[in-house]
Amino acid sequence: KNQVEQSPQSLIILEGKNCTLQCNYTVSPFSNLRWYKQDTGRGPVSLTIMTFSENTKSNGRYTATLDADTKQSSLHITASQLSDSASYICVVSGQAGTALIFGKGTTLSVSS
Amino acid sequence: SAVISQKPSRDICQRGTSLTIQCQVDSQVTMMFWYRQQPGQSLTLIATANQGSEATYESGFVIDKFPISRPNLTFSTLTVSNMSPEDSSIYLCSVEGTGDYEQYFGPGTRLTVT
Numbered sequence: 001k002n003q004v005e006q007s008p009q010s011l012i013i014l015e016g017k018n019c020t021l022q023c024n025y026t027v028s029p030f031s032n033l034r035w036y037k038q039d040t041g042r043g044p045v046s047l048t049i050m051t052f053s054e055n056t057k058s059n060g061r062y063t064a065t066l067d068a069d070t071k072q073s074s075l076h077i078t079a080s081q082l083s084d085s086a087s088y089i090c091v092v093s094g095q096a097g098t099a100l101i102f103g104k105g106t107t108l109s110v111s112s
Numbered sequence: 113s114a115v116i117s118q119k120p121s122r123d124i125c126q127r128g129t130s131l132t133i134q135c136q137v138d139s140q141v142t143m144m145f146w147y148r149q150q151p152g153q154s155l156t157l158i159a160t161a162n163q164g165s166e167a168t169y170e171s172g173f174v175i176d177k178f179p180i181s182r183p184n185l186t187f188s189t190l191t192v193s194n195m196s197p198e199d200s201s202i203y204l205c206s207v208e209g210t211g212d213y214e215q216y217f218g219p220g221t222r223l224t225v226t
Contacts, residue, residue, distance in 0.1 A: 004154070032213050043116070043204050043217030044155075051213075089154070093213065099170060100215070102154035 002027040004092050004103035012109045017080055021106045023073040023090030031093040035064050035075045038087045038105065047075070047088075080110045114139055114207050116218035124224045125195055132191045133221045135205030140185035145206040146178070149220070155204065161188050195225045 004025045013019050025033070032051045036044035048057045048064040050073070056065045061078045077084055090103040115138040125131050135144065146158040158178055159167040167180040181189045192199055205218040 034213065034215075041121075041219065041222075043206075043219050045217070046214065049213045099157045100155075102156070104152065104154045 002092075002094060002101050004090055004101050006088075006090050006103040006106050008106060009104070010107040010109070012111060013080055015080060015082055015110050015112045019077050019080060019108065021075045021077075021088050021090075021108070023075070023103055025071050025073070025090070025092045025101070027071075027092040027094050027101050029095050030068060030071075031095060033064075033066055033073050034091040034093070034100075035062070035073075036089040036091060038089055040086070044089055077108075080108075082110050082112060084108060085110045113214075114141065114209060114216040116205055116207065116216055118203075118205055118218040118221050120221060121219065122222040122224075124226060126226060127196055129195055130191055130193045131195065131223060132189050133203055133205075133223075135188045135190070135218055137186045137207055141207040142185070143208060144182065144188045145215075146180065146188075146190045147204040147206060147217075149202040149204060151201070158190070158203075192223065195223075197225045199223065200225045 007022045034049045035047040038044040047062050050057050050066045052068050063076045066073045087105040087107050089105040092101045117136045119134045144161045147155045149155045157170050158173045159169045161167045161180045161182040163182045163185050179191045202220040202222050204220045
């Protein structure tokens with residue numbers, strides 16, 4: 001069964017600290033993996049998109065990594081800010097024409 | 113990029129009634145997607161709506177419960193019919209971008225059924 005598992009479920013960090021969120025997937029065949037940020041009361045917004053051949057991709061203070069062999073991805077947030085408080089969702093796309101598989105998300109809270 | 117708006121942003125409805133959610137996109141798109149996000153759960157695709165044809169529903173979702181209209185290339189509606197408390201969720205509209213693998217989401221409609 002195609003699944004996307006994220007950990008931890010929730011995380012609390014102090015402003016200015018770094019953190020890493022994990023995503024494991026069993027989707028096959030694999031096309032691409034995406035990380036989205038979802039603020040409370042808003043729809044998800046894309047942070048990074050990686051295909052099979054990409055190992056890492058950055059978007060400002062967000063850096064995503066992908067290991068297609070082990071089917072694992074991580075999202076690293078550097079020098080966290082209060083505005084980083086949100087849910088971070090890992091999404092995997094399989095073959096063309098199939099639905100995206102969404103993880104349940106990691107809820108990040110950044111406190112001052 | 114695509115800018116998507118949804119109406120209403122939230123609603124509280126009584127059991128047995130129906131609610132129609134509107135989705136408006138600022139550009140013409142071929143496909144529009146409707147998702148459901150239940151509390152503590154991941155997003156689940158309800159259906160894909162193409163202009164001029166019947167919507168395609170995912171397993172577990174039926175047209176009688178979630179009728180969809182797609183009258184033109186910038187607008188769609190999703191109706192949640194004969195609601196029960198289990199329908200309490202956030203409903204999101206989404207479209208594909210023109211770039212590789214880009215997908216944009218509306219702000220969502222938070223539905224509570226009492």
